Amino acid sequence: MIPGRFLKKLDKLVTHIEEWTLFVIVMAALISLFANVVLRYGFNYTLAWSEELVRIVIIYATFVGASVAVKQRAMIRIDAVVQIFPGLQFGLTFYTNLLMLLFGGIMVYYGYKITSLQYMTQQKTIIMQIPLVIVYAVMPVTGAMVFLRTVQVMVQDLKPRLGWGTPGRTESQHNDSLSGGPDRPKDS
Amino acid sequence: MEMSDLIILCVLLGCMATYVPVFLCLFFTATVGFVFFLDMPVTLLVQTLFRSLDKFSLVVVLFFILCGNIMGRGKTVEKLITLANSLVSWLPGGLGMAGVIGCGLFGAISGSTVATVVALGGFMIPALIKNGYDESYTLGLMTTSPNLGVIIPPSISMIFYSMISNESLEGLFITGFIPGFLIIFCVCVYSFLRYRNRTDIRRLPAPDIVQLVRIFKEGFWALMLIVIIFGGIFSGVFTANEAAVVASVYAFFVEYFIYRSMNFKDIREVTISSAVTSATLLLIVAAATCFGRYLTFENIPNRVAEVVISSIQSPVTFLLAMNILLLVIGMFMDIISATLILGPVFLPLLGPFNVDPMHFGLIMTVNLAIGYCTPPMGVSLFITGALGNRDIIYVSRSVMPFLAIQIGVLFFLTYCPQVVLFLPRWLGY
Numbered sequence: 001m002i003p004g005r006f007l008k009k010l011d012k013l014v015t016h017i018e019e020w021t022l023f024v025i026v027m028a029a030l031i032s033l034f035a036n037v038v039l040r041y042g043f044n045y046t047l048a049w050s051e052e053l054v055r056i057v058i059i060y061a062t063f064v065g066a067s068v069a070v071k072q073r074a075m076i077r078i079d080a081v082v083q084i085f086p087g088l089q090f091g092l093t094f095y096t097n098l099l100m101l102l103f104g105g106i107m108v109y110y111g112y113k114i115t116s117l118q119y120m121t122q123q124k125t126i127i128m129q130i131p132l133v134i135v136y137a138v139m140p141v142t143g144a145m146v147f148l149r150t151v152q153v154m155v156q157d158l159k160p161r162l163g164w165g166t167p168g169r170t171e172s173q174h175n176d177s178l179s180g181g182p183d184r185p186k187d188s
Numbered sequence: 189m190e191m192s193d194l195i196i197l198c199v200l201l202g203c204m205a206t207y208v209p210v211f212l213c214l215f216f217t218a219t220v221g222f223v224f225f226l227d228m229p230v231t232l233l234v235q236t237l238f239r240s241l242d243k244f245s246l247v248v249v250l251f252f253i254l255c256g257n258i259m260g261r262g263k264t265v266e267k268l269i270t271l272a273n274s275l276v277s278w279l280p281g282g283l284g285m286a287g288v289i290g291c292g293l294f295g296a297i298s299g300s301t302v303a304t305v306v307a308l309g310g311f312m313i314p315a316l317i318k319n320g321y322d323e324s325y326t327l328g329l330m331t332t333s334p335n336l337g338v339i340i341p342p343s344i345s346m347i348f349y350s351m352i353s354n355e356s357l358e359g360l361f362i363t364g365f366i367p368g369f370l371i372i373f374c375v376c377v378y379s380f381l382r383y384r385n386r387t388d389i390r391r392l393p394a395p396d397i398v399q400l401v402r403i404f405k406e407g408f409w410a411l412m413l414i415v416i417i418f419g420g421i422f423s424g425v426f427t428a429n430e431a432a433v434v435a436s437v438y439a440f441f442v443e444y445f446i447y448r449s450m451n452f453k454d455i456r457e458v459t460i461s462s463a464v465t466s467a468t469l470l471l472i473v474a475a476a477t478c479f480g481r482y483l484t485f486e487n488i489p490n491r492v493a494e495v496v497i498s499s500i501q502s503p504v505t506f507l508l509a510m511n512i513l514l515l516v517i518g519m520f521m522d523i524i525s526a527t528l529i530l531g532p533v534f535l536p537l538l539g540p541f542n543v544d545p546m547h548f549g550l551i552m553t554v555n556l557a558i559g560y561c562t563p564p565m566g567v568s569l570f571i572t573g574a575l576g577n578r579d580i581i582y583v584s585r586s587v588m589p590f591l592a593i594q595i596g597v598l599f600f601l602t603y604c605p606q607v608v609l610f611l612p613r614w615l616g617y
Contacts, residue, residue, distance in 0.1 A: 022463040023456050026254070029247065033433040037426075051244050058470070059241045061250065065467020068460075075209035076468050080520050080565055082207055092207040099212055106219075110234040139238060 011152065014145065018068050022061060029057040049127045056125075056135055063138045067145035070100060070153060093157060100150045107143025115140060192225040193488065200479075210525045211468075214475035221482040228485075233478050240477035244429075245351060246470060251432035252342050253469075254462040255413075255439050256298025261458050262443035262450055264410040265308065268293045271407035278394040280386065281379030283319050284326075287312045288333045288375045292368060295337035296414045297435070308334065309575050320389040323576070325382065328586035331572040332594060333375065335557040338523060340368035342417060342428065345523040345556070348473065349549040352531040356546075357428045358421050359617025363550040363608045367601050374593045409442045422615065469524055476528035483532060493536040503541040507602050510534070510548075511555055518559015519566050526556050546612065547605045554601065558594050561587055 032050040039045045069075050077096075082089045115136040123132045199220050203213035215237065222228045259265055272293060273286040291308055309330045316326040338345055341361030350357040383389060395403065404411075417435050420426035426434060443450045450458075483489055500506050517526050531552070538545050561568035563584035573583045601608050 019456075019460050022460045026250065026459050026463050030251070030254075030433060030436060033247070033251075033430075034437045037430050037434060041425075054247050055242050055244055058243070058246050058250070059238070061463045062241050062467045062470040062474070065464045066471055068464045069468050069471075072464065074464060074468055075211070076472065076522060076525065077207050077209050078204050078520055078522075078525075079207060079567075081205055083565070083570060089207075095206065096208045096212070099208055099216065103212055103215065106230065106234065110231050113231060114235060114238070136238070139234070 014148070015071075018064055018145070021064050022068070025057045025060055029054045052125055052127050056130070059135065060138055063142035064145075067142050067149050070146055070149040073153065090157065090161075094154065097150050097154045097157075101147055104143050104145075104147030104150060107146065108140045111136070111139030111143050192221075193486070196221050196225070196482075204521075210522075211471040211475040214472070214479040214529070218475070218478040218482045221486070226482070226485055233481075236478050236481055237474045240474045241470060246473070248347055248357070248429045248432050249344060249469060250462065250466040251429075251436045252298070252344060252347070253466050254459065255432060255436045257458050257462045257465075258436065258439040258443055258450075259294070259297050259413070261454060262439070263447040264297070264413065264439070264442070265290075265294055267407045267410040269308070269312070271403060271411070274392070274395055274399070274403045276376075277392045279380060280389075280391070281376075281381075281383035282391060283316055283389075284321060284329055284379040284383070285376045287316065287329055288336070288372050288379075291333040291336045292340055292372050293414065295334075295340035295368070296342075296417065298337055309572060313572075313576055320386075321383075323578070324582070324586035325379075326586075327572050327576050327578060327583050328588070328590045329375070329379075330575075331561050331568050331583060331587050332590035334568065335554075335561065335594065336368055336371060338557045339364050339371070339554055341365065341421070342432070343553060344469070345527050345553050346549060347428075348524055348527050349531060349552065351473075352528065353535055353545050353549060355549060356612075356617045358424075359546055359612040359615075360549050361421060361428065362612040362615060362617065363546060364553070365611060366608050367550065367554055367597055370597045370600070371594055374597065375590065378589060378593060409446055413438060413442070424615075472525055472528060476525075479529070480532050489533050489536045492533055493540070496537055497540050500541075503543060504603070506537070506541045507543070507551070510551065511598065511602060514552060514555035515559045515562060518556035519562050519564075521556075522567070523553065523556040523560065527552060544605060544609060546617075547609055550608055551598070551602050554594075554598050558591070558598060562591065563587065 032047065032053055036047050036050045039047065082092065115133055118131075118133040118136045121132075124130060125132065125135070196217060200213060200217040203216060204210070208216075215233075218233055219230060222230060222233050269286065269290040272289040273283065276282045276285040276289065279285060287308070290312070294308060313326055313330050316329070317323060337343075341364045343361065343364055346360045346364065347357060349355070350360050413435060416438055417431050420431045420434065421428055440450075440455065444455065496506075500509065514526075514530075517530070521529075534548070534552075535545065537543075538548055560566050563569060564580070569580055569583045569587065572578075573580050576583070
């Protein structure tokens, strides 16, 4: 039971970090860009750092969002085959999750390599003087998060099949995510 | 075609057919190409993945998604529907017209199809059926009208097209106007003709001046949002970027302070879910850039161009072939993935056939959007089928008249480029 409870706490903690990171950085980008528009038209003045900030926000939001998207099963897929043969869904999801694990691994390994290169050169962004190593570090970190989230999703899928845990539990685990249900339709 | 091209194509299609997330399909195909055929390090690929996100222009995606999501969550959509409803529902087939106009208005805020289907279909379908409209008409209407979400600006897929083609985004947005209006107009005429002689359908009395004023007062804040986005972009006051930012701030302001339909928790959730949606799209952008890098190294777009140019002579045949191809691809693939994957391959073809890239961007968007609800595989069919508890065959049959209208509009704008291009040209894009 103890590892179970520990994992649950870890899940909660990571969810917390993911969600607050996304909220804070997106809001920061929104506010700085809005301020920029107001200043430009009202006072003919531009915030030089806002563009740089926004670029970092996009990188962060995309990689952190990737980890959340794995958990919420919100990745965009072509689901024609699954629509025709619903029976294949379980197997295909399992196999795509394996590929996702591989992707997480690639992100961690090569992301770490690229980041440590930045660490050696000690470069900084031009205006805000943020060390590039912080910007690049998001890759290995979120790579690990993608990996963990994929494992989590796989366990959720396997549990009822193998008869682990109490039946019906997995359902509520899916629904604690934000925009809801598993397998959202692909968006455009 | 060389052996390596064939293998890459098989890997890509194989991944796509087996439910692998689209960005992974692209990334792994690129990886296979880099490692086995180009003998280049994977580090380069991962670096490309990262660098392709380091672009300021991508922010427009995030904020248009955010803006659309705020609207869907809050009261704005409801206000827009009420507005459309009270303006046209005294006409025969009026509620149906309200449905398509509502989709158009919502499309003017959001850039996505599925968001529109879910936001509007959920309550328009029961409302139409309750008022005596045929089920087949209702489902057909609400399956196809959400296409207006991508055709009427702002459109997320046009943002991506402008990124790969370097056409002006504001200009592309403006081209979407005329086809959007044409579709709305034709569907309204169709509804009018179909329900002209029916007496069993409840109609509201025509509103008088006092009522009209009240209706506009009620919908004022929602309409202002459209004024900000359109007016801002068309008059050149805002760039598309700024319009998205200002519209998001305005939408938060209206929902939080005026309609009071959102609290802090809602704001947080909407922001997060928008960030996640945009992340899933931007991952595809990043992976498509990696894949594009491979295509360029292998000089594939130019080789495809050579083959096509040697086998097709006239621009008309070329456009027709494009129409059919995109319609079929649109059935299986979502608009954004298709734009990002096929755009770079098709763009070198436009010069030799004398097709304007801006015009082609519009054709591609409208075409792929129609593919989205084309039987037998279009995704929208499955969504409305689920909303209306009907099987896919029933929905497929019900979309036919609407599909005919949209395909008619598509052909019209494909072969009369002057009609769609005059507006952006006139405004100087």
